[in-house]
Amino acid sequence: MSDHTLEVAGLSAWYGEAKVLTDVDLRVEPGEVVTLVGRNGAGKTTLLRSVMGLHRQVEGTVTWGGNDLGKASADKRARSGIGWVPDDRGIYATLTVAENLLLPPVVSKADAWSLEQVYEQFPVLHERRDFPGTKLSGGEQQMLAIARVLRMGSTLLLLDEPSEGLAPVIVQRIGEIIRQIKAQGVSVLLVEQNVAFASTVADRHYLLAQGRVVESLDNESFQSRTTELLEYLGM
Numbered sequence: 001m002s003d004h005t006l007e008v009a010g011l012s013a014w015y016g017e018a019k020v021l022t023d024v025d026l027r028v029e030p031g032e033v034v035t036l037v038g039r040n041g042a043g044k045t046t047l048l049r050s051v052m053g054l055h056r057q058v059e060g061t062v063t064w065g066g067n068d069l070g071k072a073s074a075d076k077r078a079r080s081g082i083g084w085v086p087d088d089r090g091i092y093a094t095l096t097v098a099e100n101l102l103l104p105p106v107v108s109k110a111d112a113w114s115l116e117q118v119y120e121q122f123p124v125l126h127e128r129r130d131f132p133g134t135k136l137s138g139g140e141q142q143m144l145a146i147a148r149v150l151r152m153g154s155t156l157l158l159l160d161e162p163s164e165g166l167a168p169v170i171v172q173r174i175g176e177i178i179r180q181i182k183a184q185g186v187s188v189l190l191v192e193q194n195v196a197f198a199s200t201v202a203d204r205h206y207l208l209a210q211g212r213v214v215e216s217l218d219n220e221s222f223q224s225r226t227t228e229l230l231e232y233l234g235m
């Protein structure tokens with residue numbers, strides 16, 4: 001696997017005149033799991049979308065594997081190994097599980113999971129392989145969305161609230177999957193409002209408030225300050 005450090009420096013973002021991110025610096029090392037935590041409207045999704053190249057009204061730099069991504073399109077970023085798992089999961093409703101998995105291109109042969117590997121790690125997707133997207137539960141859709149980018153060979157996963165709306169037992173399973181992905185050397189940057197879940201999967205955390213990174217914490221400090229942080233974040 002090639003070097004795949006993500007480095008965001010001085011990133012600001014706007015919607016029209018409204019500035020929603022200010023001078024964000026962050027880093028995700030290969031194989032690290034890093035969360036963005038903050039209350040609603042803090043700018044977490046905009047930050048993920050800016051890294052993916054989906055939000056374009058930005059200033060600052062995003063460097064990936066040593067290359068400044070500049071104005072590269074989302075498609076080009078995906079081809080360079082950044083995998084996007086949106087909050088609505090982006091499953092094609094009329095396609096089957098297998099078709100959803102096989103539709104996107106393999107971007108790195110060396111890193112791509114084979115279909116067999118995907119089915120081995122996600123047995124439920126194997127069971128449901130001929131089901132259309134519409135017939136999947138929220139948890140199954142989340143697993144499919146994650147499996148799809150792993151099959152592409154993405155080496156950094158951008159996950160937007162993977163735990164949202166899922167039953168605790170499914171959230172636990174998603175946590176296991178994230179730890180498994182990490183063990184394979186893939187990095188994960190995830191938006192998470194569920195602080196308890198975040199602390200079971202992440203190495204480090206960035207707290208976002210009103211579009212700024214207000215703290216950067218390792219997981220140990222994060223765990224020891226959970227109550228205070230929840231209060232501060234108004235969560």
Ligand SMILES: Nc1ncnc2c1ncn2[C@@H]1O[C@H](COP(=O)(O)OP(=O)(O)OP(=O)(O)O)[C@@H](O)[C@H]1O
Pocket residue numbers: 015018020038039040041042043044045046047
């Ligand atoms: N399409 C848009 N047009 C205008 N303003 C927007 C748009 N999308 C988001 N915003 C504003 O940008 C700010 C950051 O929103 P963003 O969705 O990035 O926050 P978030 O931390 O992800 O919150 P949430 O958890 O609610 O999604 C908010 O003030 C929001 O109202």
